[in-house]
Amino acid sequence: MPFTIDFLDDGRVLEWEATDDSAVATERNDYTPRFYVAPRDPETDLDLTTLQSVYDQHPDVVTTEMVARRPGFRRGEETVLAVDAAHIDRVTPLARQARQLSDYPIGGIACFNVDFSREFRYCLENSVDPTPASELSTLRLSVPVTETSNDIYGELSVAGDTVTGSPTELLTAVQGALEGHDPDILVCSTSEIVPTLYEMATAAGVDDFSLSRWPDVDYQQLAGASTYASYGQVGHSPARYNVPGRAIIDESNTFFYGETNLDGVLDLVSRSKKPVQELAWASIGNVLTAIQICEAHDRGVLVPWNSWRHEFFKPMGTLHDADRGGFIFAPEVGFHENVHELDFSSLYPNIICTRNVSPDVIRCDCHSDRGDVPELGYSICDERGYLVDVLQPIIDARDEIKAAIRRERQRDEPNEKRLDELEGRSGALKWILVACFGYQGFSNAKFGRIECHEAINAYAREILLVAKQRLEAGGWRVVHGIVDSIWVTPDPDVDDDAREDLETLAMDITDEVEIRLEYEAHYDWVAFVPQRESDAGALTKYFGKVSGQEEFKLRGIEARQRSTPPFIEAVQREFIEVLDETRSADAVIRRLKAAIARLHSGEVVADQLVERNRVSKPLEGYTQNTQNVAALKRARDQELGVHPGQDIEYVVVDDQKLSRDRVALAHEEIEEYDPEYYETQLVRAVESILSPKGWDRTDIRRELAETTTRRLRDYC
Structure with missing residues (x-):
């Protein structure tokens, strides 16, 4: 099973399979990537023979044929035109020509299976599983930020060892590491290391330097750098490079490797058929799309180049009801003792699977008289949707992995390597499950439908309301709830003897809604933080002490924000510990004064700021x-x-x-550094800690000025 596939300019393909001591290449020269053309509208009777004759004369086309395929999940088999290209780089230009042919009405024809990534396409079309059969070896190359814009490096880290000196010395160190490790994967702090090393070799006259395992090709540039916007966030995609025989993981351009580990990446490789290199730089949505494409391929369904799903007609009242998110109970701002958290396990993915919410079956023609979806009245076909077959194996696999993690942790001497592997795989699957809901409302999704997005939210609202009503009837008071999580405390108006056991209640709710409600944690206390300029509770800002453990759960406050300096984070965590031990605002303010004094005395090192x-x-x-x-x-x-x-x-x-x-x-x-600026940051951090008891920045500044004395219990 090849772990990486290279495409040479002359059309040859190299399949690289990892072995125990190196990697071997299998050469192919008969690969012809295929795309399809079909009428966009199934009711349109278009003769594709004219287009076929044009392609038959095209120098970049090897062959064409008429075949039976399904142009969509809601369409049966139809006769479509299959076009085999001479080279993988010619697929998109050839497909573009089909849409420009004047013999057909504008928008009358559609192309399918066009914009696949290269290695993924090869694996899909040739039924190749890119999961490596042997453990992959890695070599890490990194440069400090001061070197990233240089044409010649003066410092380079090779396998953890820092090398400085002339270009020849750096190149010699890299070549020695390559020969010593013979890595299958090059983990680079930036992919620009690859062309820069070759440029250094050329300038220094080092003729025998090579990162490649294939003698005829040093490296290939697959894509240039680009900047993009997604959901209001600006992102940057650096240039992508390929080294024959080795996969490249660019640490500046990888989500799954950064959020999980190589084990998590490899788990998704086996599910998506995207080899290591492509998986590493892929987004969550891109990998989810690949998994769905695999399912479509197995069902004989083609993948549209551009999605054109229309939104079904719906009355204004339905539009109003549908345009809502998950249910939220505004948190009760304050400091709450004896709090229990319950979470629905993978709520949205499980809604999809238990309610059969899938683009191909929602609002089906055969059950148009039914109103299966609460509030909205959408029908859902009895036929099993393809999305269920995509997600159910992932849900089951993650449940099994989480169970294995629990068993491993309960051992007297847990195997840390095994735990890292399991946690990496669990984390990778979690991200896929997180994305599957939002994908349904994504306008460019290959297989998505806004009605699925709306239906999932409608079911989620109903489920959380059911849970709330059952918990309150059992003697518990809800202090916060958001989409799939709910926090409760014992209702003081209910006698302890009359209050139902929380875990038993969770099991009853599980049986009723058919999705597991898990007892997540017991907290000695939880503090829900208000919004900065309002008394209303911030939905995702809270912190609390896990009962029986030296552990605090933090969400949304400064210590969890990526921009927060390490010093501010550490001090805020210290404030929380002090508050837990003393319940005293005076004690927190004393620690704040000490931290401010450290700032003004210059004791804090700059890298902590x-x-x-x-x-x-x-x-x-x-x-x-x-x-x-x-x-x-x-x-x-x-x-x-x-x-x-x-x-x-x-x-x-x-x-x-x-x-x-x-x-x-x-x-x-x-x-x-500017101590006044960082003092302000510290005061903001303390405000987040004391605001659940009614303190704001003015109160904190007053205490710092020692103009008044207050105690936290004054606000109880």
Whole structure:
């Protein structure tokens, strides 16, 4: 089973299979990628023979034929035109020509199986499983941020060892590591390491340097760098490179490898048929799409190049009811003792599977008189939807993995390597399950439908309401609930003897809604934080002490925010511990004073004050002199390339300035920082901790000025 596939310019394909001591290549020269053309509307009678004759004369086409395929899940088998291209790079240009042919009405024909990634297409069309049969070896190459924009590196980390010196010395170190490790995967801090090393070799006259396992090709550039916007967030995709015989994982352009590990990546490789390299740079939606394409392929269904699903007609009242999210019970701001959290296991994926919510069966013609979906009245066909077959194996696999994790942790001496593997796989599957709901409402989804998105939300609202009503009837008071989680405390108006056991209630609710309600945790206390400028509760900001453990659960507050400096995070966690031990605001304020004193005395080292923020636009696109702008100006002065969508790290050294001297970049030698600025950050962090008891920034500043004395119990 090949773990990576290379496509050479002359049309040859190399399948690389990992062995115990190296990798072997199988060469193929008969591969012809295929796409399809069919009428967009099944009711349209279009003669495709004219198009076939055009393709038969095209130099990039090997052959054409008329075959029977399903152009959609809601369509039966139809005669469609199959086109075999001479090279994988010619598929998209050939498909584009079909849509431009004047013999057919505009929009009359549609192309299928066009925009697949190269290795995924090969595996799908040739029934190849890219899951490696042997363990893959890795070699990590990284450069410091100060070297990333240089044409010649002066420092390079090879397998964890830092090498400095001339280009020849660095190249020799890399070549030695390649020969010593013979890695299947190159893990690079940035993929630009690949072309830069070759450029250094050319400039230094080192003729025998090569990262490749194939003698005729050093490397290939698969895509250039690009900036994109998605759901209001700006992202940056760096250039992509390929080294024959080895997979590349670019740490600056990988989600699953960064969020999980190689075991998580390989688990998804086996489910999506996307080899390691493509899986590593793929987004969650891209991998979910690949898994769905595999299911469609097994059912003989073609994959549209561009989605054109119309939204079914619905009355205005239904539109109003459908345009809602999951149910939310606003949190009761405050400090709550003896709190229990219950969560529905993979609620949205399980709704899909237990209610058969799938694009191919929702609002079917055969059951149009039924109103299966609560509030909305949509019908759902009795025939099993394809989405259920996609998600149910993933749900079952993650349940099994989570059970294995629990068993391993209960052992006297848990196997840490085994735990890492299981947690990596569980984390990877979690992200796929998280994305499956939102994908249904994504306008560019290959297989999605907004009615599925609406139906899932409707079922979720009903389920959470059922849980709330049953819990309250059993003697419990709901203090917060959001989509799939619910927090309860004993109702003080109900006698303990009359209150039902919480785990028994959870089992009863599970039986009623057919989705497992799990007892997640017991907290000695939970504090729900108000919004910054309002008394209303912030939906996702809370913290609490897990009962019987030296553990706190934090959500939404500064210690959980990616931009928060390590010092602020550590001090806020300390404040929470103090509050847990003393319940005293005075004790928290004393710790705050001590932390502020450390700041002003210069005791805090600069690398503990680094902020990390995402750049949303080019430097020229900003109109205000923000900290990000100052940091970008410093980066430009140092010829460091920071693109929109990438992070920039800095320390605030003088927040009163508006120039580039306002900050210092994290890699610079920083001799001083702005203690007043970081004091303000500390006060904000303390406000998050004390606000559940009614304290705000004004109160905290007053306490710091010692103009009044207050105790937390004054607010009880």
